[in-house]
Amino acid sequence: MGKLKKTSRFLGSMQFAMILLGILILACVAGSMIRQGQTYSWYSEVYGERTASLIMTLYMDDVFHSWWFILITAFLCLNLLLCNLLRLPQLVRRWKRMGSPEAAVRKESGICADISGDPEKLFADLKFGGIKEKSGPDGGRIKTGTRGRIGLWGAWVTHLGVLILILGFSLGQALKEEYTVYGVPGQTRQIGDTDYLLTIEDFQIGLREDETVEQYTSELTVRRASDGKSESGKTQVNAPASMFGMRFYQNSTGWAARATVEKNGEELQSEIVCAGDFIAAADNPELVIYFNAFYPDYALVEGSPMTLSSELNNPGYLYSVYYQGNMIGMNALTGDDVITIDDYTVRFSDPQTYTLIAVKRDSFTPLAFAGGLITLFGLMIALFVWPASIWAVQKEDGTWHVSAECRKGGQLFADEFRENAEKYRIE
Amino acid sequence: MVNETLLNIENTLFTITMLLYFAAMVGYFIFIASKKELLARISYIVLLVGFVLHTAALISRGIGAGRLPMTNQYEFAASFSWGLCLVSLIFIKKYRFDVLGAFAAPVIFLVIGYAAMQSKDVHELMPALRSNWLGFHVSTAIIAYGAFGVSFAIALVFLCRDRIAEGSFLDQHIPSKSKLDMIGYRSVSLGLLFLTFCIISGSIWAERAWGSYWSWDPKETWSLITWLIYAVYLHQRIRKGWRGKSAAIFAAIGFICVLFTYIGVNTWIPGIHSYA
Numbered sequence: 080m081g082k083l084k085k086t087s088r089f090l091g092s093m094q095f096a097m098i099l100l101g102i103l104i105l106a107c108v109a110g111s112m113i114r115q116g117q118t119y120s121w122y123s124e125v126y127g128e129r130t131a132s133l134i135m136t137l138y139m140d141d142v143f144h145s146w147w148f149i150l151i152t153a154f155l156c157l158n159l160l161l162c163n164l165l166r167l168p169q170l171v172r173r174w175k176r177m178g179s180p181e182a183a184v185r186k187e188s189g190i191c192a193d194i195s196g197d198p199e200k201l202f203a204d205l206k207f208g209g210i211k212e213k214s215g216p217d218g219g220r221i222k223t224g225t226r227g228r229i230g231l232w233g234a235w236v237t238h239l240g241v242l243i244l245i246l247g248f249s250l251g252q253a254l255k256e257e258y259t260v261y262g263v264p265g266q267t268r269q270i271g272d273t274d275y276l277l278t279i280e281d282f283q284i285g286l287r288e289d290e291t292v293e294q295y296t297s298e299l300t301v302r303r304a305s306d307g308k309s310e311s312g313k314t315q316v317n318a319p320a321s322m323f324g325m326r327f328y329q330n331s332t333g334w335a336a337r338a339t340v341e342k343n344g345e346e347l348q349s350e351i352v353c354a355g356d357f358i359a360a361a362d363n364p365e366l367v368i369y370f371n372a373f374y375p376d377y378a379l380v381e382g383s384p385m386t387l388s389s390e391l392n393n394p395g396y397l398y399s400v401y402y403q404g405n406m407i408g409m410n411a412l413t414g415d416d417v418i419t420i421d422d423y424t425v426r427f428s429d430p431q432t433y434t435l436i437a438v439k440r441d442s443f444t445p446l447a448f449a450g451g452l453i454t455l456f457g458l459m460i461a462l463f464v465w466p467a468s469i470w471a472v473q474k475e476d477g478t479w480h481v482s483a484e485c486r487k488g489g490q491l492f493a494d495e496f497r498e499n500a501e502k503y504r505i506e
Numbered sequence: 507m508v509n510e511t512l513l514n515i516e517n518t519l520f521t522i523t524m525l526l527y528f529a530a531m532v533g534y535f536i537f538i539a540s541k542k543e544l545l546a547r548i549s550y551i552v553l554l555v556g557f558v559l560h561t562a563a564l565i566s567r568g569i570g571a572g573r574l575p576m577t578n579q580y581e582f583a584a585s586f587s588w589g590l591c592l593v594s595l596i597f598i599k600k601y602r603f604d605v606l607g608a609f610a611a612p613v614i615f616l617v618i619g620y621a622a623m624q625s626k627d628v629h630e631l632m633p634a635l636r637s638n639w640l641g642f643h644v645s646t647a648i649i650a651y652g653a654f655g656v657s658f659a660i661a662l663v664f665l666c667r668d669r670i671a672e673g674s675f676l677d678q679h680i681p682s683k684s685k686l687d688m689i690g691y692r693s694v695s696l697g698l699l700f701l702t703f704c705i706i707s708g709s710i711w712a713e714r715a716w717g718s719y720w721s722w723d724p725k726e727t728w729s730l731i732t733w734l735i736y737a738v739y740l741h742q743r744i745r746k747g748w749r750g751k752s753a754a755i756f757a758a759i760g761f762i763c764v765l766f767t768y769i770g771v772n773t774w775i776p777g778i779h780s781y782a
Contacts, residue, residue, distance in 0.1 A: 093745045097738060104734050111727040111775060143722045248720060291630045316633035317715050328717035437717045444713065451706040458702055462695035490684040491692075 090154075091161025099155045106151070110142035152245060159242040163235055170235060178225035180213035183470035188482040190493050194503035198222055198471035198479045204499045205483075207469045219473035226467050230487070233461025240457050244450025251443035256325075261435040263335050263351055270438050275323060276302045280311070282434040284332065290389070295329050297434045314436065328437040334373035335433040336396060341424045353433050360423060365404075368418065368425055371397040375430065377413050384411055396427040467492060478505055508628050512570030517626070519563035520584065524622060526556030527591070527615045534608035541675040546604035550595075553611065557591045560618075564588060571628045576644035577635055579772065583621030585644070586768070589652030590614045593696070597656055601689050605680050609659035617655070620769070639711035646704040651764055653697030654736075658761035660690040661754035687749045690757055698736045705729050724775040728767035735760050 089095055114125075117140060122131035138145035176182045194201060199222065202210060207224035215221045258271035267278040281298040294315055301322045302309040312320030312327065320327040335353040339346060340360055348361045354373045360366040374386040377395025384397055399409040400420060412418065418425040467485035474480060481500065485492040533549030536542075564585065567575040575581040594610035597603060664686045670676045681689065708726070713719035720726060739756045742748040748756065 093741055097741060097745065100734050100738050100741075104731055104738075107727050107731045107734070110722060111724045111731075111771075115722075287630055289630065292633060293630075294633050294636070317637045317711075319714060319717065326717065328715075330717065439717050444719065447719065448706075448710065451709065455699075455702050455706060458699050462699055489688045489691075490682065491688045494685070 087161055088165065090157055091165045092158075093162070096155070096158050096162070099151055099158060102151055103155070106142055106148055109139055113139050113142070115141055115143075149249075152249065156242055156245055156249075159238045159245075163238050163242070166235060170231060174228065174231055177228055177231070177466065177468050178209050178211060178223050180211050180215075180221045180223050180470070183221055183223045183468075183472070186470065186482065186484070188484045190484065190496050191480065191482040192497070192500035192503075193474075193478055193480050193505050194471075194500060195478050195505050196503055198481050198503075199224075201481060201500060201503050202469055202471075205469065205496065207467070215472060219475065221470065221472050222479075223468065223470040225469075227464040228466055230460050230464030230466040233457055233459075233464065235457070237454055237457030237461050240450050240452070240454030242450070244447055244454060247443045247445075247447030247450050251441045251447060254443065255439060255441035258438040259330065259435060260438060261333075261353055261433050263431050263433045266351060270301070270325075274304050275325075276304055277327075277436065277438070278302070279434060279436075282332075282432065284432060295332055295434070297327075297329055297436060299327055299436065301325075301327075325438050325440045328439070329434070330437040331435045332432050333435070334375070335431055336370070336373060336394075336427045337429040338368070338370065339426050339428065340368075341426075343422050344424075347423075351433075358425070363423075365402060366420065366423060367401040369399040369401060370427070371399055371409075373397070373430060374411075377411065379411075391430060394427075394430045396430075398425075398427075465492065507572055509570040509572075512566045513626075513628065516563045516566035516570055519559050519566060520622075523556050523560040523563055524615075524618050526552055526559065527587075527611065527618055530556060530607065531611035531615050534604075534611050537604065538608055538676065543604075546607065546679075549607055549611070550598060550604070553591065553607065553614075554595060557588070557595060560584075560588050560591065573631055574641050574644070576640065576648075577631060578624070578629065580621055580624035580626050582644065582648075582768075583617055583624060585648045586651050586655075587614050587618035587621060589648035590617060590655040591652075593649070593652040593656045593693070594659070597660075597689065597693065601681065601685075603681060603689065605663060605676065606656075606659060609662045610656055613655050613659055634715045637711055637715065639707055639714070643704060643707040643711055646700045646707060650697045650700035650704055651768065653693050653700060654732075654757075654761050654764045657690050657693035657697060657757045660686060660693055661757040661761075664690065664754040665751065665758075683750055687753060690754065691743070694736055694739060694757055694760070698733070698740070701729065701733055701736070705733065724771045725767065728763070728771050732760065732763045732767050735763050 113134060119131055119135055122134050122140065126134070134140055138147065142148055199210060202222070202224040205226070207226045209225045209228070211223045213221050256271070256273075258273070260268050260270055260277050262268050262279045264279050264281050267276050269275070270277050278300040279297060280300055283296045284292055285294040285296065287293050296313060296315050298311070298313050299320060299322070300309055300311045303323065310322040312322050314320040314327045314329045316329045319329070333354050335351050337349060338352045338358050339349040340358065341347060342360075342362065350358070352358055352370050354370055356370050358368045358370065372384070374384055374395040374397070376387040376390055376392040378385055378387050378393070384395060386395075393413060396412045397409075398412065398418065400407050400418065410418075412427055465485050465487040467483060467488060469481065469483040471479040471481040483492070483496050488495070530549045530553040533545055533552055537545035537549060564575050567581065567584075576585055590610065591614050594606065594614065598606050598610075663680060664683065667680060667683060667686065670680065680686070705726075708729075709719040712721070735756075739748075739753065739760060742756070743753060
């Protein structure tokens with residue numbers, strides 16, 4: 080056997096698949112147990128320096144995007160592809176041979192019985208179809224039947240489905256476009272670095288009688304800057320909008336407010352900022368205010384800021400001031416309070432909820448879902464359709480020797496055969 | 507709108523169900539100890555009645571809460587034990603395998619006992635859970651978990667089989683090793699198929715709700731681990747002829763993984779499925 084053939088046999092073998100699945104299981108366990116996406120200092124604080132170094136060296140901080148995880152997945156794809164290619168001729172041969180009277184003459188099976196009368200009755204009891212009849216070499220007749228022949232393809236179709244699923248997912252991960260846009264009604268923002276502008280026309284939070292949230296709804300308009308063409312849509316949780324081939328998901332919400340910066344009493348800038356945003360003074364970028372959090376019903380409880388309700392009873396704005404990259408102060412504003420730093424005055428006003436929209440374009444999602452459905456179909460026929468064949472050879476005295484075979488059925492099939500053959504069995 | 511009357515009915519039915527499952531478990535134990543076949547038949551009927559009342563309890567909860575009763579730890583555990591009971595009843599009947607009841611009933615009772623320890627408060631659904639996919643996704647999980655639970659019980663029977671004296675009462679009431687192996691395989695097959703349904707429907711739903719059909723969330727990852735473990739089980743049966751004891755041990759490990767996916771992940775690893 081040539082080296083190439085030997086290598087391809089191994090790469091497409093079940094043994095190699097088991098090794099890969101074992102590594103994948105361990106990788107998944109590690110990826111779920113070790114918190115992902117943290118810094119070295121975080122791991123070193125939680126697990127100690129030595130473990131933290133190991134985590135970073137083995138890319139355990141981002142297992143599912145690490146080069147070795149991608150490599151194993153690529154090998155799994157290769158394994159599935161080769162396995163299916165190598166097994167295809169053998170499967171086609173088995174498919175053709177199954178139920179063929181010519182092949183039946185040469186077959187032996189431990190599941191057998193000598194019966195009187197037409198064996199087709201037994202075939203029917205056992206739900207065998209595709210009955211064929213032929214004269215045997217010694218003059219007697221041979222009858223054959225099959226059931227669940229499609230089950231032969233179960234594992235093959237399942238592998239194909241998993242392969243398509245992984246390919247769809249991997250291509251999607253590599254090529255998808257993903258952006259987040261947030262803002263309050265009336266705001267227009269560019270979608271990432273694309274040619275599209277997103278305007279938030281309206282944002283509603285539907286509340287139940289008990290004040291719990293029933294649904295978030297954003298009305299959106301997307302305009303293509305190059306030709307001015309626009310499309311509108313509504314997005315809700317579980318009901319994304321589709322515009323210009325992109326999907327718009329209602330992702331989350333939070334609080335925003337108008338931040339006004341004045342210098343010596345003159346307005347420098349005024350803009351809507353969301354909790355988590357930075358505001359740099361327009362004429363002095365080294366002076367930055369960070370809008371930490373917003374509390375609609377602000378109260379200081381045991382030294383910690385918190386909100387007493389979701390009602391806008393006492394708006395409180397938690398902020399930090401940075402100068403030349405260093406934090407120089409942190410506090411909360413309520414009522415008409417302002418932040419005063421030298422000649423600058425900063426005030427927050429007009430609190431309102433903003434909407435956060437996730438924008439995605441992934442042309443490979445349908446491919447991944449198709450792979451999933453093929454896998455499902457493959458599993459269904461692999462696990463529940465047990466291919467079986469039955470053949471009856473007429474003996475000289477006119478009685479029949481019936482044999483059957485079902486690789487997956489084992490003892491259950493043998494019992495089923497015996498129970499049904501019993502009533503036709505020669506005493 | 508919550509209907510307190512129906513929730514009270516559910517509470518009563520749930521308690522009776524739990525008592526019936528306990529009675530069935532005790533009945534099966536006595537059946538083995540006393541070697542009286544009649545007790546197995548009575549225990550089966552008690553389990554069946556428990557199942558019917560359990561179904562009624564879940565329906566009451568669903569109507570009372572105004573939604574599918576599948577959205578918190580209590581509801582899922584109650585549904586999980588329902589799925590376990592359903593699959594057990596089918597397997598006991600189909601394979602005339604009374605002894606399975608003695609191994610499955612304790613698992614059913616433990617899971618419903620776990621449900622009883624959870625908060626029964628009814629909360630309104632958060633927007634992400636308000637989807638038609640909820641029923642399909644969770645009900646497939648319930649059947650999958652139920653089937654894996656039964657495969658675990660069958661694995662335990664298999665592992666005990668060697669210690670049973672030939673020709674004894676138990677020997678006559680437990681299928682042969684090769685048949686036990688096949689029944690276990692059928693149960694794993696059922697579980698794996700429904701787990702695949704569950705993962706795929708969950709992915710379709712996640713795509714609509716969160717914009718990503720796979721996020722490597724701990725629950726997703728552990729569902730995949732479970733799927734991979736059972737995939738290894740199926741391959742090893744073919745490759746190494748892993749039948750009998752090895753397969754039984756693997757099926758038992760698989761169910762421990764199922765339990766971790768269900769309870770462990772929710773308890774110890776926070777993620778986007780943390781409400782489940």
